[in-house]
Amino acid sequence: MFFDSWYDMLRVAVVTVCAYAALIVVVRLSGKRTLAKMNAFDLVVTVALGSTLATILLNRSVSLAEGILGLALLVVLQFVNAKTAVHFRGFRRLIKAEPxxxxxxxxxxxxxxxxxxxxxxxxxxxxxxxxxxxxxxxxxxxxxxxxxxxxxxxxxxxxxxxxxxxxxxxxxxxxx
Structure with missing residues (x-):
């Protein structure tokens, strides 16, 4: 319960470093507005990113590649969402509150x-x-x-x- 094996500890350490590096690369590639001042929708995406990262780090049944794909997809979807909101007022009204x-x-x-x-x-x-x-x-x-x-x-x-x-x-x- 407190300690299973050195292999598990090493796996968490290696996967954490790799997943963290991947998260930084994906977020940097997506642009400044990905995690800018958040509205409610952005907060949900940020929580999902954190949950996905935690799952990658601690769940053996999720491979590093699967986890990085999940992180990348969340950021890409957020990018597409932001781009669509810029170009389509109806969509913007759907996902963002008005002042x-x-x-x-x-x-x-x-x-x-x-x-x-x-x-x-x-x-x-x-x-x-x-x-x-x-x-x-x-x-x-x-x-x-x-x-x-x-x-x-x-x-x-x-x-x-x-x-x-x-x-x-x-x-x-x-x-x-």
Whole structure:
């Protein structure tokens, strides 16, 4: 239970070094965005990579070649997924969440916050982390697709073009 054989220990050591090297090569070949800031879909792929690596290292019935093929396929599928999302808006909408406006012109959008399971305290914390002391000084707080908050102060708003892709609730749309 604590120790089976030196052969098993050597196998794990050799396979670990080889699988680790293969993982680095595959991830480097796939490009910078493979494991960039993650949305929910990316997190699942990353967990799958980790699970596959663990299986390669510890499961005797999975050969190193089979494991490397599994790692490579996951990264290739992630690459194809990212490429497809860039070129097809419908596919992008299917796999990626849209940014959500949580605060507009100093006013919390409680319905949107409830939909996204975000508390007022979390929005205030995001505002404070930007060194802003008053909600009235904030044009927008956006929950981004990776779960982070973006805070745009009135002094930084400019034309507001960075908010162009953010769907606004009906009560916040101009002319309503």
């Amino acid at each position: 959500t406006l949580l605060l507009c012109d100093g006013r919390m959008l409680t319905d949107e916050m409830a939909r996204q399971r975000v508390t007022e305290s979390e929005v205030r914390q995001a505002v404070r982390s930007q060194g802003i002391g008053a909600l009235e000084d904030v044009t927008a707080v956006v929950l981004e697709t990776d779960g982070s908050f973006s805070v745009l102060s009135r002094s930084q708003t400019g034309s507001g073009s960075s908010l162009q892709d953010i769907r606004r609730p009906l009560q916040e749309q101009p002319g309503r």
